Amino acid sequence: xxxxxxxxxxxxxxxxxxxxxxxxxxxxxxxxxxxxxxxxxxxxxxxxxxxxxxxxxxxxxxxxxxxxxxxxxxxxxxxxxxxxxxxxxxxxxxxxxxxxxxxxxxxxxxxxxxxxxxxxxxxxxxxxxxxxxxxxxxxxxxxxxxxxxxxxxxxxxxxxxxxxxxxxxxxxxxxxxxxxxxxxxxxxxxxxxxxxxxxxxxxxxxxxxxxxxxxxxxxx
Numbered sequence: 001x002x003x004x005x006x007x008x009x010x011x012x013x014x015x016x017x018x019x020x021x022x023x024x025x026x027x028x029x030x031x032x033x034x035x036x037x038x039x040x041x042x043x044x045x046x047x048x049x050x051x052x053x054x055x056x057x058x059x060x061x062x063x064x065x066x067x068x069x070x071x072x073x074x075x076x077x078x079x080x081x082x083x084x085x086x087x088x089x090x091x092x093x094x095x096x097x098x099x100x101x102x103x104x105x106x107x108x109x110x111x112x113x114x115x116x117x118x119x120x121x122x123x124x125x126x127x128x129x130x131x132x133x134x135x136x137x138x139x140x141x142x143x144x145x146x147x148x149x150x151x152x153x154x155x156x157x158x159x160x161x162x163x164x165x166x167x168x169x170x171x172x173x174x175x176x177x178x179x180x181x182x183x184x185x186x187x188x189x190x191x192x193x194x195x196x197x198x199x200x201x202x203x204x205x206x207x208x209x210x211x212x213x214x215x216x217x218x219x220x
Contacts, residue, residue: 052133054107055106056102057183059127073171085131089129089157095127101186102184103184116178117182125171126172127171
């Protein structure tokens with residue numbers, strides 16, 4: 001049977017262990033705070049779907065851009081080889097930074113092919129570009145990210161002959177009632193080679209020193 005002194009010693013050891021554990025737990029929680037719950041409706045980013053056939057729609061405004069796109073579509077009226085598809089993709093890459101609205105996704109979601117897109121916007125020109133590959137390729141997770149759209153087009157521009165299975169580039173009709181992919185406005189800050197004016201928010205070429213919209217000096 002333990003004596004009174006031994007009982008006190010055991011009790012003291014237990015108290016020390018409990019206090020030490022509590023201190024260690026508090027220190028751990030401070031160093032590793034619990035992660036706050038995600039806001040309602042906001043989960044992990046949805047990955048871009050993959051497909052062997054991908055369709056791009058890009059809308060342009062302005063006399064010069066519209067004429068450039070019309071000439072581009074006429075120049076690439078028939079794409080019969082990987083070389084011609086690469087050249088068309090490069091021309092689309094050159095035009096894309098000034099696009100105002102886009103859609104990019106599996107061709108199965110564009111029932112009318114590259115010829116019809118859904119948009120209620122007046123004027124402008126819509127370019128449709130559909131490509132078919134021999135292996136699945138990524139599409140775009142966020143159509144508002146014009147940089148991501150251009151990145152996919154650059155990948156197509158680097159195709160080799162074994163990857164090519166077909167392509168079509170043409171001017172697309174835009175209709176608010178069409179059963180076709182809806183065009184979405186691109187984020188201005190996602191335009192490759194562009195900067196945003198700190199005063200009026202207009203996007204303009206990165207090498208310009210003044211905003212063509214309000215005349216403010218570029219903030220850099």
